[in-house]
Amino acid sequence: MGKNILYGGITLIILMVFLGGCFMKSNDFDKETTTKAGETTESYMTNNFQDIETVEIEKVYRDPMGGMSIDGTVNEQYEFSLGMDEDDYTVQSGGYGEGFPDFKKECEDTVCDY
Numbered sequence: 071m072g073k074n075i076l077y078g079g080i081t082l083i084i085l086m087v088f089l090g091g092c093f094m095k096s097n098d099f100d101k102e103t104t105t106k107a108g109e110t111t112e113s114y115m116t117n118n119f120q121d122i123e124t125v126e127i128e129k130v131y132r133d134p135m136g137g138m139s140i141d142g143t144v145n146e147q148y149e150f151s152l153g154m155d156e157d158d159y160t161v162q163s164g165g166y167g168e169g170f171p172d173f174k175k176e177c178e179d180t181v182c183d184y
Contacts, residue, residue: 111140126143127141148168
């Protein structure tokens with residue numbers, strides 16, 4: 071009886087691990103998605119912020135809540151992190167490091183087209 075419970079418990083754990091792995095979303099995006107996210111990020115930055123000279127994408131990844139996140143730097147020194155909708159590539163949220171360039175005047179209240 072004790073062995074049956076042990077074997078049944080082990081089988082159940084293995085089954086749960088296997089099925090859990092099948093239903094989890096991958097943390098990686100394909101090359102096409104990563105490229106499109108990078109292009110959109112660059113367009114968003116140059117159209118909404120002052121004095122953007124360079125945009126470097128460091129990482130495109132699935133965040134803990136399951137959304138797409140993009141980390142990078144502008145002008146080789148100011149960090150940012152964007153949350154992006156992976157269906158239509160719209161920027162949903164943004165976090166900007168200290169010293170990050172200001173929004174363009176016309177983009178302060180409403181996001182400018184990108």
